[in-house]
Amino acid sequence: MAHVLVIGASKGIGLATVKRALACGHRVRALARSAGQIRLRHEALEKVPGDALKADDIAAALDGIDVVIQALGVRPGHNMIFGPITLFSRATQILVPAMEAAAVKRLIAVTGFGAGDSKASINCLQRIPFRLVLGQAYDDKTLQEQMIKESNLDWTIVRPVVLTPGPRSGRTRVLVEPESWRNGLISRNDVADFLVKQIEDDSLLHQAPVIAY
Template identity: 40%
Template sequence: MNNTESHGTPAARPRILVIGATGGTGRLIVRQALERGHEVTALVRSPGNGRDLEGARIVVGDARDGAALRGALAGQDAVISALGTPASPFREVPLLSTATRALVGAMRAEQVSRLVCITGIGAGDSAGHGGFLLDRIILPLLLRKVYADKNRQEAIVRDSGLYWTLVRPAVLNDKPGHGDVRALTDLAGFHGGSVSREDVARFVLDQIGTDEWLRRSPLITW
């Protein structure tokens, strides 16, 4: 499967497709991947969006378009999804689940098996562990629709049959990275937390070369 071993971990310096490459975390993933010597393809909505992704191969297309995804996936070893969506207190938000469903279908068609997908604290069984402000105010008032879609997105990934890892960052910030994070699946007693986008990018890229969190959903925090 495109230079991918049977257990799902690509060989050294894989070719990586980044979805959501123009977001705050996605740009850092692209930059760090290039620094590691990976071949990086970034799927962007318009040519102008990829101007500062120097060193990456830019493919223009909609992340919900299966044909565009298949074109971007050709020859890849792994996919990182860093898709995000703005707050939407009142309207349904289908972007994440729609794009992820299209991505899974395209990955199967192109025989690319490794997927690392960023969602967030508050998704799935991490709900209720974000601290008072996130759990009681921000999520119910501003992000309820977004997180309903994140939950749909996670379900699609879990049912995909791919070699997946779901990464749930704590509250994101733009501070310099610490170089390390705590990765948790037992959230008993955990409430709150934050982590830099730089450290999230580093953790996500690390997953491409390891099975440590294969088919698991770690919450990452400082």
Template identity: 40%
Template sequence: MANSSPVARKILVLGASGGTGRLIVADALSRGHQVTALVRSPDKVDLKGARIVTGDARDEASLRQALAGQNAVVSALGTPASPFREVTTLSTATRALIAAMKAESVSRLVAITGIGAGNSAGHGGFLFDRLVFPLLLARVYADKNRQEALVRNSGLDWVLVRPAVLNNKRGRRSVRAIEDLSGFHGGTIAREDVARFVVDQVADDTWVHRAPLIAW
């Protein structure tokens, strides 16, 4: 049975300075949650209403400092396309995060990966699957897969959220969340709707230990 309690949570957001991360912070604050954002350059972000902690998401000590007293973590960490260089940022940060969460007794983790991770590979549509993914994102998604494996084996109360191709349109306030991808090839979703769905997972048990793909 889902737990959709309206009780305010204390949420640590990683990747809060990114396009989706900023919307997650805003959505969480609008619901009365208390938000902490771990950022490397606080002078470059404008996250009004959030508690800012300066640090690197790959550093366990920084993570533990930011995690103290929190109820949940949202990871909206991203990494740019890397056609030639190996990518390890996401898995390195996730490994440090899991250790820090266990040390601080925080169990709920909502992590955004993306369409193309795990068994959603090959469901992004012709352009994404045949051109964008192999030419620009193969190394990024290899690290997303390592990230997902770490989360799945963490022993935490995790949710892996795999958005379809992101856009910056106005949200529709409703999404499709699916696990059976047979017949699904391509799709988009607004960052605003991703943010809303992600914040929902902080207090709802429906998708715990599952990896929904979300799209319009």
């Protein structure tokens, strides 16, 4: 079992990943500015208040860690449309050299369908609304992906499609080849399950699959 650092652990995919990793027997260090508000207790859980944009917080959080899961998110609203959004690239600019300095090699990072080269797979009808609502965030996720790909880390980039509530379904499809990439739906709990499976599975090293139903 691994000692896992989850960055962005207080809500959404991050919180679901914390819960799933604990259920699978891993030790988890949950980093978030509001980590103290995580309503979860477990002997293998360490809640660490910290900021993904502060180098000292990240360096301290990496101590003794085997695997990092980066699951950052921004709140929907005005800023997503009018931006600028720089959270993903700025946090990654701090995380990558910190991991390299700490000799923590394994990084599993969540971006999304529409980031990087998956942008070309958005169909024509969806392209304009996607750009209007999510363009700022996904431009920054594209920078995030580029930084990760240029690193010396053992990385896997995970690109979920539209997120939904709901339990794990076991129906996740892993779309590796660009010709198979498409939009769709997937629950946060299925994304979390997929992320946790990557902790002990290196079959997708240096790949950026889209995951969907």
